[in-house]
Amino acid sequence: MTDSKNPFEAMMKAGQDWAKSLNPALESFMPKGFETLWPTMPSEMMEAMMGKTFNPEGLDAKTRLLLTLMGLTILGAQAESQIRLTVRHAREAGATKQEIAETIAQAxxxxxxxxxxxxxxLANEAMAEDTKKDRDE
Known part of the structure; x- marks a missing residue:
């Protein structure tokens, strides 16, 4: 083989070519803001799914989301969409801006x-969008 590209570059190029052949607009697709495609769950639904509804002695949804935020931060804050989405859900579950900031600082x-x-x-971006939404309504 005379191709000097490393396997990762070749794989990325093949993926980009495939995406472009499916839809030329995907050539310039950027995942920033991708999390906005998923709506914020209502606090009642979060509490039912991950809170005390099925485990009355367990953690509430807000605490679970703050722990998730801490884990995402400790991993190096590489999962940008997941952090923004978790912040949005934590706010909906009742977390204050101070609690979110303290969670991230502890991490x-x-x-x-x-x-x-x-x-x-990333959290400030998500909370600024939340504040803007509150003003628009």
Whole structure:
């Protein structure tokens, strides 16, 4: 084989060519904001699915979402859509902006300051969108 590309580059190129052949608009697709395709679950539904409804002695939905946010932050805040979506759901479940900020700050002890900074930026973006939505209604 005389191709000097590494296997990862070849795989990425093949995927891009495939996406372009399906829909030329996918060539410039960016996943930023992809999480907006999923609506925020109502707090009652979150509580039923992941809260105390089926496990009365367990964690409530807000606490579970804050723990999820901490885990996503510790992993390096690489899952941008998931962080924004988790922040939106945590706010809907009753988490305050202060609780979200403290959760992310605590994660810096395990994930480092760069991860905390990135997660805080993403959370602020999600909460700013939430505030804007509140004004529009």
């Amino acid at each position: 810096a002890m395990f994930g480092g300051v760069p991860a905390m900074t990135k997660a805080m930026t």
